Each structure stands twice: as structure tokens, then as C-alpha cells.
Amino acid sequence: MYVLMYDLNDQPYTKQLNIKTAHLNLSFLICNIFFLFCHVLSKLIQKVYFISLLNILQTNVVFFFFCFFTDINECDSGPCKNGATCVDAVRLYICLCADGWFGTQCENNIDECYSNPCQNGQCNDLINGYTCTCDSSWTGSLCDTASCKSGWTYHDYSCYKIFNIMRNNPQAQVDCTLEAAHLVDVSSLSEMNFLQSLYYSSNLGGNTDFWISTNDQQYEGVYKLSDNTEATYFNWDPNGQPDQQYPEDDCVHVWINTNFKWNDVRCDYNYWFCCEYEI
């Protein structure tokens, strides 16, 4: 009678049992079932050693069965990376990642830039954090604070300054260009309201009208902005403007006395002027 056995390294071998067939009774069947049980268990658990102690008496075969379970510490090999904490378990390990890392072995650097936190700038991914390199004219940790040149005021992605210097319209355009700006393009009621508040908060020392870019110098009645695109917003004085009183009335100024409504006038008149640059 040969019995399949396994040594401590799980290597199978056969062993001849020199006992009478008559004695190979139910005990052998139980033995094999138990062995099978241990072997299946060994697939689930780190190691199972099966030992059967055979004690052959004169007429009886008595088996003693033992399963020995062992488990190594899988954390000993240091599988968790980047400062993770390794937790040993049966047949496996679990890595508890340090902040900023993920993955089975915490081998991956979390991309904190994924959500695009830098509103006007470049995001630089770090370990458990990020920094923003802001575009020009933006500051703040999230590049969400506009930064206009000294003396200029921010509103909706533009910077503005009202110059309390008397200039005709072409001269005013040149002065704005020298400031890397242009005569203000007023294209919404919101922008117009902003200009009104800017006018009063700028301590300009007087109440003089100011130029804006709107003009119809190219075609009479077709109003353009500083970039030569057609104007779509107007804030004309409702009492008859634009009236083209003179043939040269092709430039537009903000009329302080009519609550900041607009009037078309000759371009060679002199007023203050407002410059704008986009950021």
C-alpha cells in the first residue's frame, strides 16, 4: 500500500505502508479526507504542514492528524513605499499610504493639480500639495487675485485708469498706447457702471467729461471700438444723442452732467480720457 504524502516543502512523495490490507479500513479514508482539507486550507493560508502520526498496533491502525499553520511577516521585505505604514496580515500585507500617495504599494504620487486649482496660472504638482505659477497680472496662492499696474483699477479681466489731463481724441489714444493700453472700450452696462464709480473714487479734482473709444470716423453712424470691431453697447443721452451736430462729430465722450450718458462730438475737442488694458 502506497500513500501519497507531502513533506514540509509541499513536495509530494509516496510512502509504502507495510500493513495488512485488512487494517486499511475507514481510518485511511478519514486520513486522506483530512489531508485534502489541510491542502485546500494551505491555498488559503500561508503554509500548512500536515503531519500524520502513524501508530500501528498489532491489529489496529491509529492515526493522529495535525495541521500546523504558519504565517510569515510580509512587511519584513518593506513592500510599502514612500513612508507608508505596512500592516501584516495572513498571506498578504496592506499599505497605509502617507498623505499624497496612492497605490497598492503607495508608489504613485497623487496629482493635486488634477482639479486645476490655479485659476490663472500653471500648477506644479508636489507631494501632498501643489504650487501655482501665476500668469502676469495675477497673484495669490490660487492666482485668483488680479494685479493691475500701480494706479490702475481692476474690473472683470481689465485694468482701468482715468487720466485727468486734457487731450483731444487722437492724443488721448496715443497716451493710452504709451501706457500699453487703449481708450476704454465700453461694452456693457456693468462696465459703464464701473466707470462711473471709478470716476468718483479716483479723486480727479474736478468734473470733466472723458473720452471713450467708441467712434464713427470710418463710416458715419457705424460705431467702432479701439480694435476696430463694431460697438454693440451704447449709453447715449436719451435727449437726442448722437445728433451729429457737426460733420466732424465722430468721437464719443462720457457726459458727466447727464449722469454719465454719451454724446458724439468733434474728435479735436479736449477732455480727460480713460484707458483700459485687458489681463
Ligand SMILES: [Ca+2]
Ligand atoms: Ca502630488
Ligand SMILES: [Ca+2]
Ligand atoms: Ca472694456
Ligand SMILES: [Ca+2]
Ligand atoms: Ca458721427
Ligand SMILES: [Ca+2]
Ligand atoms: Ca452730439
